[in-house]
Amino acid sequence: MKKLLITPLLICGLAQADITTPQVVNGYADLALTTYTDAHATALALHSQLEALVKDPSQQTLNNAKTAWIAARPSYQQSEVFRFGNSIVDDWEGQLNAWPLDEGLIDYVNxxxxxxxxxxxxxxxxIIANKKVGDLKVSRLxxxxxxxxNEFGGSEANVATGYHAIEFLLWGQDxxxxxAGAGNRPWTDYAKGDQxxxxxCKRRGKYLLAASDLLIDDLEYMVGQWTPGEDNYRAELVALESKEALNKMLFGMGSLSLGELAGERIKVALTANSTEDEHDCFSDNTHNSHYYNAQGIANVFYGRYESANGQSLSVPSLRDYxxxxxxxxxxxxxxxxxGKTQMSLTQVVKSAEQGVAFDQLIAPGNSQGKALLTTVIGDLVNQTQVIENMAQALELSQLSPDDAGHEF
Structure with missing residues (x-):
């Protein structure tokens, strides 16, 4: 997996030409469009591998599907910076990335x-073993x-769709x-006949492909919301007074940095030593998930994005302005x-690559893991303060990024 880097951009020369705030807002919309387009493309690639698994189940086709799922995560994780501040994204994202989930809703558990x-x-x-859930008939998946x-019975833990439902169906419980170790679902969970x-198995395959179909449809919808020249959310955003649009940008950056990533995704799991609160818990991909969340925040400041196929986009940015x-x-x-946030999260990635993943870092008594993640939290808090300083420099009202009820 190719890592996008912040560090080389730190030595770039400062922009000389005047940059206007409308240019920055339009650049932000272009970034969103490109990021969601990339997420859609990687979801299509994932679907192709899921179809291959269901059609011809084997250890190899299961491994290929897992690899495709891992490859689909960076683009979506970078898109989450557009969630906060843009209600059309926030209202939509639960169907794609809700977690943690009670996986027994979907399939067998230990x-x-x-x-x-x-x-x-x-x-x-x-659902896979039964064709009725409560009073709901689910014979056709x-x-x-x-x-x-989703949210059956009023419980947010009942997540039936999205990346994590697919993740569970590929890896199984961890x-x-x-x-050490992730989920280890046998390929025979998709096998045909006596195997x-x-x-x-047939119903499990139908569930997997239905979840993937919905993921693709949802991403296609969001691509449409950011496409220029349409009557859509992008048109509403760029029509706003520039300071209002810039406030949405900075609120999204600060809220993902502080309340969501530092708080919900790291601090909660670390404080409770809870593997159930690990983000990509079935695959042990949480280190990359966090890394690319932070990358998405930086993308908005630097005005750039690198797609999974290596294509780059550069737009007028906050830094330029x-x-x-x-x-x-x-x-x-x-x-x-x-730069500091990237370096500390890179250490978390390296730890996982060396055999100590996020669920081990948060283990009771792991003082080294606690120190490593506490450093990340501190860097994200400091980064959020700088984002708030940007708002003050733009003479915006108090930014007050969402802290999700956490104290730092």
Whole structure:
């Protein structure tokens, strides 16, 4: 997996030409369009591998599908910076990336180790083995059926769709706790005939492809919302007074940095030593998930994106704007803050690559892991302060990024 780097951009010369705020807002919209287009393309590539798995189940086709899922995550994770501040994205994203989930809603689980939300009537529904969930008939597994099952019974833990539902169907439960290892679903869960592990292989394949179909449809919808020349969300955004649009940009950057990434995705799991609160918990891909969340925040500041196929986009950026206004100190502070965040998250990635993944870092008594993740949290908090300073420099009202109720 190719890593996008912040560091080389830190030594770039400061922009000389005047940059206007409307140019920055349009650049932001172009970044969103390119990021979601890339997420859609990688989801299509994933779907192709899922079809191959269902058609010709084997250890190799399962491995290929897992590889494609891992490859699809960076583009989507970088898109999450557009979620906060843009309600059309925030209202939509739960169908694609909701977590943690009570996976017993979807498929079989190990009852000895399964932890689920107390009182959740859907936590052991096992849609794949049963054609009825409560009073709902689910004999036909389609994208629409799965969408209707999200938050079944009023529980947010009942996640039937999105990247993590597909992840679970590829890896299965991670039964290793704080020890090394991810989920280890056998390929025979998709096998045909007598090789099928539990008699539900055909239905499991239908569920997998329906979830993938819905993911693709959802991403196509969001691409449409950012396409220029249409009556869509992009048109609404660029029609706003520039300061209002810039506030949305900075609020999104600050909220993902502070409340979501530092808080919900790292601090919660670390404080509770909870593998259930690990983001990509079935695949042990959480290190990359966090890294690319941070990358997405930096992308907006630097005005650039590199697609999975290596194509690059560069647009008028916040950095360009501040430099053109002569606010070199803020540019320098931001370069330093984004660079520190990248370096600390790179250490988390390296740790995983060396065999100590996120679920091991958060284990009780792992002082080295705690120190590593505490550094990341501190860097994200400092980065958020710089983002707030950008808002002040633009004479915006108090930014107040979402802290998700966490104290830092």
């Amino acid at each position: 009852s000895d180790s399964y932890e689920h939300e107390l009182g959740n009537e859907g936590s052991t529904a096992n 389609s994208a629409k059926t799965l969408a209707n099952l 039964l290793n706790g704080h020890e 099928c592990s539990d008699g539900n 501040f430099a053109s206004q002569g606010n070199y100190q803020l540019v320098s502070d931001a370069d330093a803050a984004f």
